[in-house]
Each structure stands twice: as C-alpha cells, then as structure tokens.
Amino acid sequence: MAEEPIIVNRAINLTASSGTNFVEIYSPGDGLNGYVADLIATVDITSIAPLPSPPAALDLETEMQRDDRYQELIRNAPAKYLGIYQSLSGSSDHILRTRLALWNSRPAYEEDVISRITSLENLVLAPGVKLWAKVEDIGNSGALASTDRVSL
Template identity: 75%
Template structure:
C-alpha cells in the first residue's frame, strides 16, 4: 500500500470478463499509533462474552487508521464505499477477511468494467501510513466470459437512501427488472434486513454501523421483491445502489 491517502486500484477483471474473487485478505501491521490496551482482567462472576464486551469498549476509544474498500461501475469515475476497516496497532500483524464484509456468499462476483479500489482514509486525523506501517492486500480471482443473456446485462444503476428506525419499513420496493443491488449502512445503529415486507429486529441480515454492506446479485439469488429494514434502537440510514 502507498503511504498516502489516494485511491489505489487493486482489481478489475480482464476486458469483457467476470471476476470471481475467492480470497480477499488485508494483512495489517500498524506501529505509528499507540498500541491497543491489554485485555482487562476477568471480574468475579463475569462471563467470557462480558469480558470481551468490555475489551471492545476499550478498543473503540483507541487510536486507529482506516482503510476504505471502494467500487466503481463501468465508465464511471464515481467510487462507492463498500466497507471500511479500522486498523489498530495490534502486533504482530493480523489479517482481515474482506469478502465476509462485502457479501454473504463465498465468492465476490465482479462484473466486467467494475473496478475495486482501496484508500487509506484520514478519519478524525488518523492520517496516512507512515514509518513502518504496512498494509498488504492480496486476492485470488478466476475470470470467465459473462453470459450473453440479456437477463443479466446491467443497463444503468440508480442511487437512493432510506431511513431506518425501530419500526419495520420497506427500504427497497419490489422491482421486476432488478439485476443487482448494493445496500450500505451509513448510520450508527445495526440494521437488520429481510427479503420481505417485514423486518425483525435482531434477525435476518445484520449490517453493522459505519459502512457494512450487503450485495444482492439476482444471478445468484433470484429475488426481486421488497426488502425491509429495522433497528433494535435508534435510527440509521441506508445508502442503496440498484441496477437494472
């Protein structure tokens, strides 16, 4: 990774090809910020989960740098944030599985002309990589010629947003022409999605706050109905990109 905060293209399928990414890993070694605190000692009658929750609270206030994973559509200069990784000083170097943050499927499907980018983001003064900081990203992809069927050919995409609260509501209406939809949680609350008119708090597809996303590829999951959303508490906002 470069030390600056510019966008770096890391993958685009060959001309006219689909990419099927099977592994997408970030190896992270950050030393230029304060190290994470040691896990707190166990308290009397405390469960392992409760101790872990206390440690997560410590981590949330620790210094971090951030890595954004972006996507651009064919013939577009606009880059869409897909997910964001917090990078802490936690030596030795540790690895993060990026595919699990991008999709619930085993592979990440990248359509012809789509590009994947990364960017070290200056959030709250976190700044660029410096000194011995190192972020290595590697992926393994197979490529094949896309189907010539018009059923899967994307003509255009439409961005939108949807508010989410503790009352279930339809975030994305049914669309018989849907071929792909990307849903990003931009808010501060966990959002739960459901393929149907009613979402259930604490169940279904969970999108963590701060950029967690879900991709519905109709070619692999043939669903074109309504998608509903709900939070357990508070409000959140979904950013949506639907392709037809």
C-alpha cells in the same frame, strides 16, 4: 474444450507514499466478469499506540461482560482506516463497499476482506467493475506512516 480461468495472484502494497489516494486493487479487464475468490489484508501498523490488553475479570463478572468491556476499549483505541471501494464500468465514482479499522496489534495480522463485503464465499463483479483501496483519515487518524504496511 473449457476455457482456462484468468488467475491474478499479486499483492498490492499500501504505504506512506500511497497517501490517502485511491489505489486500484482489482480489475477483471474490458468486458470480463470479475470473480474474486480470495482477498486478504495483511496489516502491520506501528505508528499508533497498540491495542490494550484484555482487562482483568471483575468480581462476579461474566465472560460476556468482560468481553463487552474489552470491545469498548478497542473501539476507543487509535486506529487508521482502510476503505474498499468499487467503480462501475465507465464511471469515475467510487462506491464504498466496506471499511476496515487498522490497529496496532503485534504481530501483523490478517483480515478477510471478502467476508466483509459479502456473505458468499466469493465476490462476483459485473463486467468492467474495478475494486479500489484507500487509506482514510477518519477522526484525524491520518495516512499510513513510513513504518506502516498494508498488503492486499
């Protein structure tokens, strides 16, 4: 008889009260491998200016050139940052796996975190490895405000 998988289906909400502290988002348990099939960040940031609208096309400008100008506008737009970290079994060190910019983009949007960490469909973790999230103050972006929500 095959063993039944352990299924964890829960949301971790990061809010202003989380501050810039590490928040554990996944732990397979003692001695167990971790297998993460789905990790989605739902982002609703209202405490910073919204992303700019796409610019109007200039004369003789290609779509790629217009997209490059828009990407530059986005890179210069205010953002908050979410770091996804892992810790190894028995260690208190947190190793950065990926970082996501959190934009004010109405309505709320979703980011696939797994695809930011690995090119595989799923994330397989060694026994005892934990995943953590932390809002990071990069470039004075600050912690989440009381109106901001990030769910994982």
